Amino acid sequence: MVIPSSTNHGEKPEKFNGTDFKRWQQKMLFYLTTLNLAKFLTEDAPVSGTTVEEVATVDAWNHSVFLCKNYILNALDNALYNVYSPIKSAKALWNSLDKKYKTEDADSKKVINQVHELQLILHEIHAEGMSLSETFQVTAVIEKLPPTWKDFKNYLKYKGKEM
DSSP states (O other): OOOOOTTOOOOOOOOBOSSOHHHHHHHHHHHHHHTTOGGGGTSOOOOOOSSHHHHHHHHHHHHHHHHHHHHHHHTBOHHHHHHHTTOOSHHHHHHHHHHHHHHHHHHHSOHHHHHHHHHHHHHHHHHTTOOOOHHHHHHHHHHTSOGGGHHHHHHHHHHTTTO
16 A cells, blocks of 8 residues: 655646736645745745854755745746846745736736626626716726826826816
8 A cells, every 4th residue: 555645745837938827826836835935935034143053044044945936937938937047035036926927917808808897797786776976987997907008097087077
């Protein structure tokens, strides 16, 4: 009889190529959690000290950060690996990927699809006998525009009364 190993880790996520970041990020976080490395994405390094124990703690921390960073890098497509490999720590790497790709995921969802979702919600609200002002509805649609449309959003907000 074969006893399953207690060190069997979660499935290694597929390589991230720049799409479906949230899904990849969740899988990567689970994988790092199974390796007991997830804390290195959020916590700061211990303060370096002079005692043997303090030095050993910092050394162990640095080794784990190295492992965590390289697990993440090895789960990136080669082109992304080259871009992100110079980043020094796992936490900085994780935050950099998060900042870049969470925003792009939000932007990549077509505005029309988001407006359609909003229209469905508004229809359900009306079906329940409630109503929302037209100004609120228009403002909600304007807020669905991607961050890259910031200037146009501001234009619409301030010119709204004239229109």
